Amino acid sequence: MMSKKIQNLIAKYFTRQVSLSELDLLSRWIENPSNKEKFVKYVKINYAINVNMKRFGTDNSKKRLLKFIEQERKDRIKRKTLNYVKYAAVILVFVASGYILENGILDNKSEELKKNIEAPLTIDNVIEVGTDKAILTLEDGSNIDLEKGKTIRTNRIQSNGKELIYDTSQSENAEVAYNFLTIPRGGQFHIKLSDGTLVWLNSESRMKYPVAFKEGETREVELVYGEAYFEVSPSSLHDGATFEVLNTSQVIEVLGTEFNLKAYRDETNVYTTLVEGEVVINTSTNKKVLAPNQQSTLDINNNSIIVKPVNINDEISWRRGLFSFKGKSLEEIAKVLSRWYDVDILFSRPELKAVKFNGVLRKDETIEEILNNILTTNYIKAYEIKEKRIMLK
Structure with a gap:
C-alpha cells in the first residue's frame, strides 16, 4: 500500500511544487524495485498518463530527475519561447521513454519533436492568469465589485476580496431578499451563505441565493449558469430543513453533503458529481439518486439522465x-x-x-x-x- 506521504510527493511533482529534499525522497523510493509497479499503477490511475515501462531504468533516474527539475527552475521565466518546451506536468521524464496519446505514440525525443513544431507567435499579449473576482448584486439592484485587496463590510456581509461571508446568526421571517454573485471569465470566488453552506464558484458562473434563509422552510439557491462546488450545512443544524439547488431542467435535493454542479450555457449537458453524502436529481420526467463517486449527466435537449462512476479528483481539480x-x-x-x-x-x-x-x-x-x-x-x-x-x- 502506497503511503499518503508518497502520494502527496507525486502530486507535488506533477504540479511543480516539489522541493529538492522532497525530490530526493521520492527518487529514493522509486529506485526501490518493489515500489516500481506501485508507482506506475498509481500514476496511470490518478494522472491519466500511459507510461511505456519496457525500457524503464532506475540506475540514473535520480540524476536525470534532479537535472530536469534544476533546468525547469532556470527556464521557468523564459518558457514563453519554443526552446523551453518541456514535458513537466504531462509526463514523467525521469521514468518514461515515451507516452501514449489517444491518437498514437509520441517518442521522448526532443530534437525530433522540435523539427515538427513551428515557433509560437505572440503579438500584443495581454492575457492574464485568472484570479479571485466577482460582482455582487444586492437586493436593490446595485452592484459591488469584489476583487483582491478590496474589503467590503455591511451589517450582513463582509468580503476580503477572496471570499464573501454572510451573517450566520440571522434568519428570515419576512419576505426573503435575494442577492446574485456573478463570476466573470478569468475569475473565481468563494462564498459562505447565511446557513453556513460553503460554495466555490468557477469562472463564468452566476448564483442566486437569499440573504437569509426563511426559518423552517427549504433552503433554496439557484445556479443560474456555470460551475459550483457545494459543501452543504446539514439539515440537522436547521431543524431538518432540506437544501435544494435549482438549475436548468433539474432540482438537486440534499440533506448535507458535498457535490459539484457544472451547467455552462454553451454546453448541452448538466453534470452533477457527488463527493460525499447523497443527493437526489429531479427533473420533470426523471428521478435519480447519486452515491459518492458517481456523476449524473443530464441532456437538456431530451431530458434524459445517465449515471456513471467517475474519478472525483479529475472532476473537482479546478477547486484545488x-x-x-x-x-x-x-x-x-x-x-x-x-x-x-x-x-x-x-x-x-x-x-x-x-x-x-x-x-x-x-x-x-x-x-x-x-x-x-x-x-x-x-x-x-x-x-x-x-x-x-x-x-x-
Whole structure:
C-alpha cells in the first residue's frame, strides 16, 4: 500500500511544487524495485498518463530527475519561447521513454519533436492568469465589485476580496431578499451563505441565493449558469430543513453533503458529481439518486439522465488549482482555458478539435506555459497569440 506521504510527493511533482529534499525522497523510493509497479499503477490511475515501462531504468533516474527539475527552475521565466518546451506536468521524464496519446505514440525525443513544431507567435499579449473576482448584486439592484485587496463590510456581509461571508446568526421571517454573485471569465470566488453552506464558484458562473434563509422552510439557491462546488450545512443544524439547488431542467435535493454542479450555457449537458453524502436529481420526467463517486449527466435537449462512476479528483481539480485533462479533446480543453484566461481560442484546422490530450497542469501557469505543454502532442504545430485571441495551428 502506497503511503499518503508518497502520494502527496507525486502530486507535488506533477504540479511543480516539489522541493529538492522532497525530490530526493521520492527518487529514493522509486529506485526501490518493489515500489516500481506501485508507482506506475498509481500514476496511470490518478494522472491519466500511459507510461511505456519496457525500457524503464532506475540506475540514473535520480540524476536525470534532479537535472530536469534544476533546468525547469532556470527556464521557468523564459518558457514563453519554443526552446523551453518541456514535458513537466504531462509526463514523467525521469521514468518514461515515451507516452501514449489517444491518437498514437509520441517518442521522448526532443530534437525530433522540435523539427515538427513551428515557433509560437505572440503579438500584443495581454492575457492574464485568472484570479479571485466577482460582482455582487444586492437586493436593490446595485452592484459591488469584489476583487483582491478590496474589503467590503455591511451589517450582513463582509468580503476580503477572496471570499464573501454572510451573517450566520440571522434568519428570515419576512419576505426573503435575494442577492446574485456573478463570476466573470478569468475569475473565481468563494462564498459562505447565511446557513453556513460553503460554495466555490468557477469562472463564468452566476448564483442566486437569499440573504437569509426563511426559518423552517427549504433552503433554496439557484445556479443560474456555470460551475459550483457545494459543501452543504446539514439539515440537522436547521431543524431538518432540506437544501435544494435549482438549475436548468433539474432540482438537486440534499440533506448535507458535498457535490459539484457544472451547467455552462454553451454546453448541452448538466453534470452533477457527488463527493460525499447523497443527493437526489429531479427533473420533470426523471428521478435519480447519486452515491459518492458517481456523476449524473443530464441532456437538456431530451431530458434524459445517465449515471456513471467517475474519478472525483479529475472532476473537482479546478477547486484545488489544477486542470486535470484526462483524455480530453482540445475542443473541450479550449472551453476550459477560454473561461479561466478570458480568451477566445480558435482552430486553424477543424480536425485539431478532436485531438486528445492527457495532463495535469496548474491554473497559476501563464497561457504560454499551458500552450507549450499542448504543443507536445505533436498535432499542434504552433500557436499565435494576438491580444485576447489564440489561434492553434
